[in-house]
Amino acid sequence: MNCLPPRGRVLVTDGQQRKALAVVRSLGRRGLACDCGEETFFSTTRFSRHVAMGLVYPSPTGTPERFYAWLRERLKGGRYAVLYPMDDGTTAVVSRHLEEIRALVRVPFPPPPSFDRAADKGLAVEAAAAAGLRVPRSAVVAAAEELVPAAASIGYPLVMRPRRGSGGRGVVVVQDEEELRLSYCQLAALDASPLLQEFLATGEKYDVCVLMNERSQPRAVFVQKELRHFPLFAGTSTLQESVAPRPDLVDMSIALLEKLHWQGVAEVEFMVDRDGRPWFMEINPRFWASLQTAISAGVDFPYLYYQLATAGDCPTVREYRTGLRCRWLLPGDIFHFAANPSRSRLDPPFWSFRAPDTVDDIISAEDPGPILGFGLAALRYLFSIRMWRMLLRRQVRVRRRKRPDG
Numbered sequence: 001m002n003c004l005p006p007r008g009r010v011l012v013t014d015g016q017q018r019k020a021l022a023v024v025r026s027l028g029r030r031g032l033a034c035d036c037g038e039e040t041f042f043s044t045t046r047f048s049r050h051v052a053m054g055l056v057y058p059s060p061t062g063t064p065e066r067f068y069a070w071l072r073e074r075l076k077g078g079r080y081a082v083l084y085p086m087d088d089g090t091t092a093v094v095s096r097h098l099e100e101i102r103a104l105v106r107v108p109f110p111p112p113p114s115f116d117r118a119a120d121k122g123l124a125v126e127a128a129a130a131a132g133l134r135v136p137r138s139a140v141v142a143a144a145e146e147l148v149p150a151a152a153s154i155g156y157p158l159v160m161r162p163r164r165g166s167g168g169r170g171v172v173v174v175q176d177e178e179e180l181r182l183s184y185c186q187l188a189a190l191d192a193s194p195l196l197q198e199f200l201a202t203g204e205k206y207d208v209c210v211l212m213n214e215r216s217q218p219r220a221v222f223v224q225k226e227l228r229h230f231p232l233f234a235g236t237s238t239l240q241e242s243v244a245p246r247p248d249l250v251d252m253s254i255a256l257l258e259k260l261h262w263q264g265v266a267e268v269e270f271m272v273d274r275d276g277r278p279w280f281m282e283i284n285p286r287f288w289a290s291l292q293t294a295i296s297a298g299v300d301f302p303y304l305y306y307q308l309a310t311a312g313d314c315p316t317v318r319e320y321r322t323g324l325r326c327r328w329l330l331p332g333d334i335f336h337f338a339a340n341p342s343r344s345r346l347d348p349p350f351w352s353f354r355a356p357d358t359v360d361d362i363i364s365a366e367d368p369g370p371i372l373g374f375g376l377a378a379l380r381y382l383f384s385i386r387m388w389r390m391l392l393r394r395q396v397r398v399r400r401r402k403r404p405d406g
Helices: 018-028 064-078 088-096 098-102 112-119 121-130 144-154 177-187 247-259 291-297 301-311 329-339 369-382 385-399
Strands: 009-012 034-038 051-056 080-084 138-140 158-161 172-174 195-198 204-212 218-230 236-242 264-272 278-284 325-327 358-360
Touching: 009 018, 018 034, 018 291, 018 301, 064 080, 064 088, 064 098, 080 301, 088 098, 088 112, 112 121, 121 138, 121 195, 121 247, 121 278, 138 144, 144 177, 144 195, 158 177, 172 177, 204 236, 204 247, 204 278, 204 301, 218 247, 218 291, 218 301, 218 329, 236 291, 236 329, 247 264, 247 278, 264 301, 291 301, 291 325, 329 369
Parallel strands: 009 034, 009 080, 034 051, 325 358
Antiparallel strands: 138 195, 158 172, 158 195, 204 218, 204 264, 218 236, 236 325, 264 278
């Protein structure tokens, strides 16, 4: 690696998502200059007082090589000390060009084979099973003729999902063979070889968030419980709560990441069924959407990541405030409220805006600019027929299971 400045500007990607805002607020409060990029000028994070420069780049998913050319040019000359790749598209590009990027900037990141195993939900299930974790019955459908036999081996109802992606995109619960075939045709545009999984009875979702150093040793651990989601099943969490570390979940997560020779951040997701048994669900091989929860509870993952990148290691942090809730009101929890047939019985209530133990991902009196950024970004999508169709299609698929989610 080239000799890079020990302290300097950082580059954060995916300014449209709330986790990017959590990163720039964390680092900005510590006096670090943050440049934040996105595919569009009107991004939520660009309007934060902690963003030194807002950047617009080519689509990492639509034109990955153009994005990489932009990124490489931007990183030349030691302009940045640390890179924060935040979303599916940018992390995939970084993994594909990791050695070249590491010659230009520091980025704590797992080896590409490890990243690929974690990002591919089918391979992640295999890795978890090999590490001794309890996993749902699963099958990857490599060709259309394998679809019905694979489903029969699992049993109905079952879950069909793309092997890559986040936020519940493309996830659908199917009840029978007719619905299976229809859903497979619809999902083919996202993934021609999706993952079929056993449908688990309603349970509680927990996330174990971890930062590992270059020797795959855990340096920060945080556990949260997901309380609300949009879409209602398998969607992004819109309200979550910091909880005391469950030793079983933490130990399983660390053992799995150690076997993958992990470096950097990851979130390991579990479903705990009605009998109290934890089931591995997936690995999020990047910063997670609800990052602000951990920061507000006392585990400052963005700054620990910065220390790890620039100093080679960072302090170990495992203690934090429990019982703290973090809400994604704009627009996630609003969407949840609108879609949930049990909205009048939500706990905590939707209207509890001033609860002392609750913070918000975007709304902040100290940094109000992102509210304007969100409004401008929302206006951009308001008249997008494609966006509304996507939201409605996701919600219709979810309602097939008719699961109250409070």
